[in-house]
Amino acid sequence: MGKLTLITFLPVVGAAIIAxxxxxxxxxVRWTALLTTAIVLVIALSLYPQFDKSMxxxxxxxSFQFVEKASWIPxxxxxxxxxxxGLSFPMILLTALLCFLCIPASWGIKKGVKGYHSMFLxxxxxxxxxxxxxxxxxxxxxxxxxxxxxxxLIGIWGGxxxxxxxxxxxxxxxxxxVLMLIVILVLYFNVRDPVTGAHTFNMLxxxxxxxxxxxxxxxxxxxxxxxxxxxxxAIKVPVFPFHTWLPDAHVEAPTAISVILAGVLLKMxxxxxxxxxxxxxSDATRTFAWFLALMGMINIIxxxxxxxxxxxxxxxxAYSSISHMGYVMLGMSSLTSAGMNGAVFQMFNHGTITAxxxxxxxxxxxxxxxxxxxxxxxLANVMPRYLGIFSFAFFASLGLPGLSGFISEVMVFVGAFPxxxxxxxxxxxxIIITAAYHLWTLQRIFFGATNPKYENxxxxxxxxxxxxxxxxxxxxxxxxxxxxxxxxxxxxxxxxGHLVQGTLPL
Amino acid sequence: xxxxxGQNLAQFTPELALAGGLLVLLIxxxxxxxxxxxxxxxxxxxLLVALVFISLAGNEKIGEYLFGAVVxxxxxxxxxxxxxxxxxxxxxxxxxxxxxxGEPFILVLSSVIGMFLLAGSNDLITLFVAIxxxxxxxxxxxxxxxxxxxxxxxxxxYVLYGAFSSGLMLYGFSLLYGLTGETxxxxxxxxxxxxxxxxxxxxxxxxLILAGVGYKIAMVPMHFWCPDVYExxxxxxxxxxxxxxxxxGFAALFxxxxxxxxxxxxxxxSAVGLITLVSxxxxxFGNLGAIWQDSVKRLLAYSSIAHAGYILMGFAVxxxxxxxxxxxxxxTAVLFYLVVYLFMNLGAFMVVDLVERRLGGDSIGYFxxxxxxxxxxxxxxxxxxxxxxxxxxxxxxxxKFFLFAALVKAQMWALAIIGIANxxxxxxxxxxxxxxxxxxxxxxxxxxxxxxxxxxxxxxxVLLLVTVVPTLLLGVYWGPLAEWxxxxxx
Numbered sequence: 003m004g005k006l007t008l009i010t011f012l013p014v015v016g017a018a019i020i021a022x023x024x025x026x027x028x029x030x031v032r033w034t035a036l037l038t039t040a041i042v043l044v045i046a047l048s049l050y051p052q053f054d055k056s057m058x059x060x061x062x063x064x065s066f067q068f069v070e071k072a073s074w075i076p077x078x079x080x081x082x083x084x085x086x087x088g089l090s091f092p093m094i095l096l097t098a099l100l101c102f103l104c105i106p107a108s109w110g111i112k113k114g115v116k117g118y119h120s121m122f123l124x125x126x127x128x129x130x131x132x133x134x135x136x137x138x139x140x141x142x143x144x145x146x147x148x149x150x151x152x153x154x155l156i157g158i159w160g161g162x163x164x165x166x167x168x169x170x171x172x173x174x175x176x177x178x179x180v181l182m183l184i185v186i187l188v189l190y191f192n193v194r195d196p197v198t199g200a201h202t203f204n205m206l207x208x209x210x211x212x213x214x215x216x217x218x219x220x221x222x223x224x225x226x227x228x229x230x231x232x233x234x235x236a237i238k239v240p241v242f243p244f245h246t247w248l249p250d251a252h253v254e255a256p257t258a259i260s261v262i263l264a265g266v267l268l269k270m271x272x273x274x275x276x277x278x279x280x281x282x283x284s285d286a287t288r289t290f291a292w293f294l295a296l297m298g299m300i301n302i303i304x305x306x307x308x309x310x311x312x313x314x315x316x317x318x319x320a321y322s323s324i325s326h327m328g329y330v331m332l333g334m335s336s337l338t339s340a341g342m343n344g345a346v347f348q349m350f351n352h353g354t355i356t357a358x359x360x361x362x363x364x365x366x367x368x369x370x371x372x373x374x375x376x377x378x379x380x381l382a383n384v385m386p387r388y389l390g391i392f393s394f395a396f397f398a399s400l401g402l403p404g405l406s407g408f409i410s411e412v413m414v415f416v417g418a419f420p421x422x423x424x425x426x427x428x429x430x431x432x433i434i435i436t437a438a439y440h441l442w443t444l445q446r447i448f449f450g451a452t453n454p455k456y457e458n459x460x461x462x463x464x465x466x467x468x469x470x471x472x473x474x475x476x477x478x479x480x481x482x483x484x485x486x487x488x489x490x491x492x493x494x495x496x497x498x499g500h501l502v503q504g505t506l507p508l
Numbered sequence: 509x510x511x512x513x514g515q516n517l518a519q520f521t522p523e524l525a526l527a528g529g530l531l532v533l534l535i536x537x538x539x540x541x542x543x544x545x546x547x548x549x550x551x552x553x554x555l556l557v558a559l560v561f562i563s564l565a566g567n568e569k570i571g572e573y574l575f576g577a578v579v580x581x582x583x584x585x586x587x588x589x590x591x592x593x594x595x596x597x598x599x600x601x602x603x604x605x606x607x608x609x610g611e612p613f614i615l616v617l618s619s620v621i622g623m624f625l626l627a628g629s630n631d632l633i634t635l636f637v638a639i640x641x642x643x644x645x646x647x648x649x650x651x652x653x654x655x656x657x658x659x660x661x662x663x664x665x666y667v668l669y670g671a672f673s674s675g676l677m678l679y680g681f682s683l684l685y686g687l688t689g690e691t692x693x694x695x696x697x698x699x700x701x702x703x704x705x706x707x708x709x710x711x712x713x714x715x716l717i718l719a720g721v722g723y724k725i726a727m728v729p730m731h732f733w734c735p736d737v738y739e740x741x742x743x744x745x746x747x748x749x750x751x752x753x754x755x756x757g758f759a760a761l762f763x764x765x766x767x768x769x770x771x772x773x774x775x776x777x778s779a780v781g782l783i784t785l786v787s788x789x790x791x792x793f794g795n796l797g798a799i800w801q802d803s804v805k806r807l808l809a810y811s812s813i814a815h816a817g818y819i820l821m822g823f824a825v826x827x828x829x830x831x832x833x834x835x836x837x838x839x840t841a842v843l844f845y846l847v848v849y850l851f852m853n854l855g856a857f858m859v860v861d862l863v864e865r866r867l868g869g870d871s872i873g874y875f876x877x878x879x880x881x882x883x884x885x886x887x888x889x890x891x892x893x894x895x896x897x898x899x900x901x902x903x904x905x906x907x908k909f910f911l912f913a914a915l916v917k918a919q920m921w922a923l924a925i926i927g928i929a930n931x932x933x934x935x936x937x938x939x940x941x942x943x944x945x946x947x948x949x950x951x952x953x954x955x956x957x958x959x960x961x962x963x964x965x966x967x968x969x970v971l972l973l974v975t976v977v978p979t980l981l982l983g984v985y986w987g988p989l990a991e992w993x994x995x996x997x998x
Contacts, residue, residue: 074985074987075985075986075987075990076987077987077990077991077994078987078990142900143900143901143984146899146900146901146905147900147901149899150894150899153939154946157943157946157947158946158947164947165943165947165948168943168947169939169943172935172939173932173935173936176932176935177932180928180931180932181928183909183912183928184912184916184924184925184928187912187913187916187917188916190913191913191916191917217919
C-alpha cells in the first residue's frame with residue numbers, strides 16, 4: 003500500500019476505531035484522534051525528502067510522484083488513481099499539519115466527543131483524497147465526502163445559529179458540486195482514452211486537448227463547461243457574490259472547524275480551478291483570465307471593507323479570508339510564473355496564518371464567552387503573552403515583511419502587474435484597508451482602559467500555545483526563507499502557466 | 509409458437525411454486541392458532557428465498573410461450589429476482605407489525621404471483637390480467653386496519669382510482685387492438701409502425717395506457733391517491749407499496765416500450781416529448797410536495813413520486829433511442845436505480861415503522877433528537893435519506909449518476925437540468941429530517957427506554973443490515989451488479 007493511500011485512509015480507520023471506544027472515555031478518544039493525525043502528519047512529512055522538486059506533474063503521468071493506480075469500476079473505466087505534484091503536495095502538507103493541530107484545539111469539546119472526532123477524521127480523509135485524486139470520479143466522491151462531516155460538525159457542535167449556518171453551507175456547496183457533476187459527465191462522454199479509445203475519467207487524459215471530441219469541439223460548450231466548473235469552485239473559495247455562506251458558517255463553527263474550513267476547505271476552490279479548469283479547458287481559461295482577475299480584485303477590496311465594518315472578531319477574520327483568497331485569484335489569473343507561484347504560496351500561507359487567527363479567536367472566546375471587538379479593551383495588561391502571539395498573527399495577516407504572507411502577496415502583485423495593470427493597482431489599495439482594519443482591531447482589543455470585567459482573565463495556556471507555536475514558526479521561517487515550499491511547486495506551476503497560455507517550449 | 513406442453517409449463521416453475529406455496533400457507537394459516545403472522549412470514553420467507561434461486565436458474569430459457577402470451581428473457585429474470593428479493597425484505601418488515609395475523613402475508617404473496625406474470629407479459633390480455641392481479645390484493649392490504657378510518661379511506665381511494673385507471677388503460681388497449689387487430693405486444697408495435705403510426709387514435713391509445721400504468725407508478729397526473737394511501741395504510745405495508753407495485757408498473761412500462769416508441773409525432777406531440785414532460789412534472793411535483801409535509805410517511809410518499817420521476821428520465825432515453833449502446837446504458841441505469849431504490853426506500857420506511865411503533869407517531873416531531881436517544885436507527889435512517897438524496901459515496905448517488913450519464917450522453921439537456929435542480933430541492937427535505945434527528949433535542953422521549961436506545965430485535969437488526977450494507981456497498985463497488993444487469997439485457 004502506497005503512502006498516499008495511507009494518508010488518505012488512515013483517518014477513516016481512526017474514525018472506525020473511535021466508533022468502538024467506550025462512550026465516556028473522552029481522553030482515550032482524543033488521544034486516538036491525535037495519534038491518527040500525528041501518524042498522517044509524519045507520513046506526509048516523510049514524503050518531503052523523497053519528493054523530486056524538478057518533476058512537473060500537471061498533465062504528465064510520468065512526472066507525477068507516488069502514483070498508485072488500480073482498476074475500480076472497469077465497466078465505466080473508473081480507476082483508483084492517485085499521485086501528487088508540485089500543486090498538490092503543499093496542500094497535503096498544509097492539511098496534515100492543520101488537522102494535527104486541530105485535535106488539541108478541540109480539547110474543549112465536551113458533548114458527543116466520539117462523534118466529533120469520528121467526523122473530524124472522516125473530513126480529513128475527504129480532504130486528503132481530494133488533493134491526491136487524479137481520476138475525476140474519485141475526485142468528486144472525495145469532494146462530496148467532505149460535505150457531510152462538515153455539515154454535522156457545524157450543525158451539532160456549533161454556536162447558537164448553527165443549524166441555519168450548517169444548512170446554508172450545505173445547500174451552497176451542493177449546488178456547486180451538482181454543477182460540477184454535469185461537467186464531469188460531459189467531459190467523460192467526450193474525451194477518449196488515447197490508448198483504448200474508450201471514455202475515461204482520467205484527469206490527465208482530459209487535460210490533453212487531442213483527446214477531446216464530440217461537443218467539446220464547440221467553443222460555446224467549452225465556455226459553458228468552464229463557467230459550470232467556475233461556479234462550483236467559486237462557491238468553495240468563496241468568490242463574490244457566492245460568499246455569503248462563509249461568515250455564517252465561520253461564526254457558528256467551533257474553533258477547530260473554522261480552522262479547517264478557512265485553512266483547507268477554501269483552498270479546494272482555487273485548487274480545483276488550477277487542477278481542473280486550467281489544464282482541461284485552457285482555451286476558456288485564457289479567454290476569461292480577465293474575469294478571474296476582476297473577481298480577485300473585487301474579493302480583495304470588498305472583503306477588506308466588509309472586514310473593517312465587523313463588530314464580531316470571528317466575522318472579521320472570516321471576511322479577511324475572503325479578501326486574502328482574492329490575492330490567490332489575482333495571482334493565478336496572471337498565468338505568469340511569479341503570479342501562479344504566488345497564488346499557491348498564498349494558499350499555503352493563508353492556511354497557516356488564518357488558522358492562527360481562528361485559534362486566537364477561540365482562545366479569547368473560551369475565556370470571555372463573546373467575541374465583540376468593542377467589548378474588550380486594555381487586554382494588553384491582562385494577557386501579555388496573548389498580545390504577543392496575537393499581534394504576530396495579525397501582522398502576518400496584514401502582510402508585514404519578514405513573515406510569509408508578505409512574500410506571497412509580493413509574488414502575486416509582481417506576477418499580476420504586467421498583465422492586469424489597472425486591476426492590480428486597485429488591488430494594492432486593498433493592502434492599505436487590510437492594514438487599517440487589522441491595526442484598528444488590535445488597538446480596540448488590547449489598548450485603552452482595561453475593561454474591569456476582564457481584569458482577571460487567565461493568559462494563554464500551554465495547550466493553546468502548543469497549537470499556535472508550530473504555525474508561528476512556519477510563518478516566520480517561510481517569511482525569511484520561502485524556498486522549502488516555493489521550490490516544491492515552482493516547476494509544476496510555471497509549466498501550468500505556459501500550458502494555459504499556449505506558450506510551451508517544445 | 510408451440511402449444512402448452514409439459515416442457516412449456518416448466519417455464520412457469522416460479523409461478524407454480526409460488527401458487528403451490530401460497531396454498532400451503534393458506535392451509536397452515538387455518539390450522540395454527542398462535543403466532544399466525546410469524547409462521548406465515550417464516551414460510552413465505554423460505555418460499556421467496558427458494559424463488560430467488562428458481563428464478564436465477566431460469567437464466568437459459570429464452571423465448572416466448574403460451575402462444576406468445578408470455579415471454580421469458582433477461583428482463584423477466586431480472587424482475588422475478590427483484591420481486592422475490594424485495595418481497596422478502598417487505599414481509600420481514602411486516603412481521604414485526606402483524607405477529608398474530610397471517611392474511612397480510614398471504615395477500616402480499618398472491619400479489620407477487622401477479623408481478624411474476626407481469627414480468628413476462630407479452631400480450632395485452634396477460635398484461636391486463638397481471639396488473640389486476642397485482643392491484644386487487646393491494647386494495648385489501650391498504651384497508652387492512654378496518655377500524656382505523658384512515659386505513660379505510662386509503663383502501664377506498666386506492667380502489668376507486670385503481671378502477672378508474674384500469675378503465676382508461678382498457679380503453680387504450682382497445683384502441684390499439686382496433687388499429688392493428690393484434691393482441692401480442694411485439695405484433696402491435698410492428699402493426700403500428702406499418703399502418704397507423706402518427707394517427708390521432710394511436711396517440712390517444714398511448715396516452716390512455718400511460719395513464720393506466722402511470723397510476724401504478726404514481727406518475728403525475730395519476731398520483732393523487734399516493735400520499736393518502738401511503739399515509740393511511742399500516743406503515744409496514746406502505747413500505748411494500750412504495751417499492752413493489754411501483755416496480756411492477758415499471759415492468760409493465762418496459763414491455764410496452766416498442767409500442768410507445770412506435771408513435772410518430774402527432775400534432776407535434778412525440779413519444780419522447782410525452783415521457784420527458786411527465787418525467788419532469790412527476791419529479792418536480794413530488795419534490796415540491798414533499799417540502800411541506802409534517803408526516804414523515806407522507807413525505808416519503810411524495811419522495812417516492814419524485815423517484816418515479818427520476819426513473820422516468822431514464823425511460824425517456826430508452827424511448828428516444830430504441831436500440832444501441834445508449835439504449836442499453838439507459839436500461840441498465842433504470843434497472844440499477846430500481847435495485848438501489850429497493851434497499852434505500854424499504855430501509856427508510858422500516859425505520860419510520862420502528863419509530864412509529866415505539867414512540868407512537870410518524871410526524872416529524874417524533875424524529876427530533878432520535879440521534880440522541882437511538883443512535884443506531886437514526887444513523888441508518890440518515891444513510892437511507894442521504895442515499896435517497898443522491899449523495900456520494902452512497903448507492904443513491906450511483907443510481908442518479910447512471911441516469912444522468914444516460915441523459916448527458918443522449919444530450920437531453922433540459923431534462924438533465926430539471927433533474928439536477930430537483931435533486932438539489934430534494935436534499936432540502938431529506939436533510940430536514942436528518943437535522944431534526946441529530947441537531948435538535950427530543951420532544952418525545954420513549955417511555956420504555958433501554959440503555960442505548962430501543963432494543964432492536966434480531967429480525968429488525970438483520971433487516972437493517974440487509975438494507976444498510978447494500979446502500980453503502982453499492983455506492984463504492986457497484987461494478988458487478990451493473991455488469992450483471994447489462995448481461996441480462998443482451
